[in-house]
Amino acid sequence: MKRSANVGGWLTIGSVNDFPVGETRLVDFQSPVAGLGDGQTGKVACWVRHVSAQQFQVFAINCAHLGCPVRWFAQSKLFLCPCHGGAYYEDGSRASGPPERGLFEYRYKLQGDSLLIHAGDMPTLATQASCKEKPLIGIQPAVSRGDSMPERSTSWQG
Amino acid sequence: MAGLRDRVIAAGLKSYQWLEYRLGLIKPMAHAAAHRTPSNSASWMYVFGSAATVLLMLQVVTGILLALVYSPSANETWGSLQFLNHNIALGWYLRALHGWGSNFMVAIVLIHMVQVFLFGAYKFPRELTWMVGVVLLLLTLGMAFTGQVMRFDGDAYWGLGIGASIASRVPIIGAPLVHLVLGGPIIGAATLSRFFTLHVFLIPGLLLAGAGVHIWMVLLHGVSDWPMPGRIVTRSTYEREYQELTAKTGIPFVPDAAWKDAVFAAAILFAVMACAFFFGPFGPSGQPDPTIIQTAPKPDMPFLWIYAVLAFLPPSIETPIMLIVPVLAIAVMLLLPLVAGEGERHWARRPVAVLMVAVIAVSLAIFTRLGTQTPWSPVMTAWTSDSVPPKYLLNRSPLERQGALVLQNKQCRNCHSLNGVGGQRGPALDAIASRMTEDQMIRQVLQGGGNMPAYGNALNPAETKALVSFLMTLRGNNLAPAADASSKLVNSSEVHLPPAYPPSPTRQAR
Numbered sequence: 113m114k115r116s117a118n119v120g121g122w123l124t125i126g127s128v129n130d131f132p133v134g135e136t137r138l139v140d141f142q143s144p145v146a147g148l149g150d151g152q153t154g155k156v157a158c159w160v161r162h163v164s165a166q167q168f169q170v171f172a173i174n175c176a177h178l179g180c181p182v183r184w185f186a187q188s189k190l191f192l193c194p195c196h197g198g199a200y201y202e203d204g205s206r207a208s209g210p211p212e213r214g215l216f217e218y219r220y221k222l223q224g225d226s227l228l229i230h231a232g233d234m235p236t237l238a239t240q241a242s243c244k245e246k247p248l249i250g251i252q253p254a255v256s257r258g259d260s261m262p263e264r265s266t267s268w269q270g
Numbered sequence: 271m272a273g274l275r276d277r278v279i280a281a282g283l284k285s286y287q288w289l290e291y292r293l294g295l296i297k298p299m300a301h302a303a304a305h306r307t308p309s310n311s312a313s314w315m316y317v318f319g320s321a322a323t324v325l326l327m328l329q330v331v332t333g334i335l336l337a338l339v340y341s342p343s344a345n346e347t348w349g350s351l352q353f354l355n356h357n358i359a360l361g362w363y364l365r366a367l368h369g370w371g372s373n374f375m376v377a378i379v380l381i382h383m384v385q386v387f388l389f390g391a392y393k394f395p396r397e398l399t400w401m402v403g404v405v406l407l408l409l410t411l412g413m414a415f416t417g418q419v420m421r422f423d424g425d426a427y428w429g430l431g432i433g434a435s436i437a438s439r440v441p442i443i444g445a446p447l448v449h450l451v452l453g454g455p456i457i458g459a460a461t462l463s464r465f466f467t468l469h470v471f472l473i474p475g476l477l478l479a480g481a482g483v484h485i486w487m488v489l490l491h492g493v494s495d496w497p498m499p500g501r502i503v504t505r506s507t508y509e510r511e512y513q514e515l516t517a518k519t520g521i522p523f524v525p526d527a528a529w530k531d532a533v534f535a536a537a538i539l540f541a542v543m544a545c546a547f548f549f550g551p552f553g554p555s556g557q558p559d560p561t562i563i564q565t566a567p568k569p570d571m572p573f574l575w576i577y578a579v580l581a582f583l584p585p586s587i588e589t590p591i592m593l594i595v596p597v598l599a600i601a602v603m604l605l606l607p608l609v610a611g612e613g614e615r616h617w618a619r620r621p622v623a624v625l626m627v628a629v630i631a632v633s634l635a636i637f638t639r640l641g642t643q644t645p646w647s648p649v650m651t652a653w654t655s656d657s658v659p660p661k662y663l664l665n666r667s668p669l670e671r672q673g674a675l676v677l678q679n680k681q682c683r684n685c686h687s688l689n690g691v692g693g694q695r696g697p698a699l700d701a702i703a704s705r706m707t708e709d710q711m712i713r714q715v716l717q718g719g720g721n722m723p724a725y726g727n728a729l730n731p732a733e734t735k736a737l738v739s740f741l742m743t744l745r746g747n748n749l750a751p752a753a754d755a756s757s758k759l760v761n762s763s764e765v766h767l768p769p770a771y772p773p774s775p776t777r778q779a780r
Contacts, residue, residue, distance in 0.1 A: 190728075
């Protein structure tokens with residue numbers, strides 16, 4: 113059996129200039145594993161966060177709880193899930209609600225001006241190997257976010 | 271003329287004899303239909319099983335008709351359903367009959383099960399009839415879930431995603447299991463094909479065969495007699511007593527008992543037709559396009575309670591509960607007649623059974639109701655669509671009004687309601703200042719906690735100050751503001767003894 117990490121492949125999802133630094137944008141792409149008969153279901157969406165010049169985060173839209181599509185709210189800097197109310201911070205880490213971990217992340221690389229990601233399996237707790245490695249059962253406590261806050265970039269903390 | 275009539279009757283009789291001589295089924299079937307059954311089993315409480323069978327037939331017939339147009343291809347399904355809804359004469363009605371028939375069937379099967387349980391009809395010698403019935407319930411639910419996938423709209427797509435996410439939580443074999451469910455790495459053509467196979471070939475085949483076995487066993491052991499308090503079921507005496515009762519009070523099942531089944535089944539069919547006519551077909555909703563994320567997926571009625579339960583389980587025990595509880599529940603249902611195969615049948619003597627049914631029914635009803643309202647979900651559009659009530663802006667300082675703007679802009683309304691409008695994930699804010707002091711609010715907003723994310727990153731000091739100033743004005747119906755009991759002590763340099771303690775008399779004497 114193929115290892116999940118080998119399912120799929122690299123594809124370009126845009127130019128670096130399409131993503132202003134500090135913003136998070138929705139990008140659609142055709143899944144590299146989609147076939148002719150898949151129609152619309154072969155499409156995939158992901159959230160691209162341009163952290164700094166060379167640094168990105170590419171999040172799956174599938175909530176880590178049960179896979180519903182999360183939406184980005186730029187003002188409150190949160191990803192919110194419509195199904196059961198899972199919430200994630202701008203860096204994809206768990207904020208509150210039923211998810212037991214942060215958002216799934218795609219592996220990415222920059223080739224010249226292009227942003228490439230590795231996509232394949234629909235991201236779930238078991239098939240996230242095609243995404244960036246993250247602890248599978250590491251349950252992140254929601255309450256302790258406050259303690260670790262100084263580590264996160266905060267505009268007003270300078 | 272009379273001669274012609276006699277000749278037609280004679281020809282008919284001859285044809286029947288020709289057929290029955292070769293087939294040999296009509297006489298035994300007529301005999302089985304007219305078998306004698308205790309007169310107390312001819313009750314309006316005994317009509318649910320036959321109604322479920324009639325609904326199964328309705329589903330088979332409407333399903334076959336739908337399959338004439340339905341196209342099980344990820345590319346075309348959604349379009350073919352639109353075609354059925356809008357371009358084919360009464361196509362919408364056919365879809366509505368099938369959809370409402372499904373809801374009614376799940377409901378009637380559950381009612382049938384509750385009736386059999388409360389009447390103790392699963393006890394000897396009908397243990398296996400009950401166990402096959404449990405399998406039939408699971409198959410019915412399987413039909414309902416796969417039927418929802420057949421609609422192949424946005425809800426079906428994300429419903430499959432939820433199914434795959436649950437499968438992915440199985441230890442060790444999670445990934446292969448997801449691939450098995452989806453038929454590949456993503457939800458697509460292969461997924462629809464395998465759910466079509468399940469919905470149209472595999473599960474209906476098992477359901478029809480299982481229903482056949484179920485009915486055969488009902489004929490074999492007879493319809494259970496009406497339970498009486500104190501009439502105990504034992505393996506050694508029950509069948510003799512049942513035969514005596516049948517001999518004494520027996521009536522032919524058809525027509526003396528079966529007419530009630532026929533009337534009830536007709537009423538149920540009529541109800542399905544009426545619901546289908548007045549409420550129409552289910553969906554399809556938006557297209558199965560995963561890039562359309564402005565959606566709030568929700569399962570069909572029979573699964574809403576599961577959807578609600580999944581919102582309440584704590585993350586640390588969710589996976590074990592999700593994987594172990596269903597297995598246990600099914601095992602308990604299957605093993606019930608083996609554990610309690612003898613004894614009292616009447617509900618008045620089985621308080622635990624009655625209590626279980628009541629608790630489970632109320633729980634299912636509450637969770638289903640919650641599933642329709644989803645109070646745990648943020649209202650994604652509340653921050654732009656719901657206005658701050660004018661009464662909360664009247665006579666407020668500029669800073670406080672600025673705070674109301676921050677409240678809207680920072681999307682607080684998605685989870686918090688004002689004047690009953692907005693999200694219900696967090697508490698309503700109408701009287702927040704009567705529950706929290708300014709310091710507590712600042713801490714809660716910046717650091718989060720409980721079920722609230724931290725907003726330290728999303729708010730600058732000026733915004734925080736304005737927001738909390740506004741929140742401090744929200745004291746409901748002029749309730750007293752929350753006070754920190756220890757603040758006076760902490761803030762003052764000296765400790766003043768409260769006047770409750772009078773100066774000591776000895777000191778006074780000095």
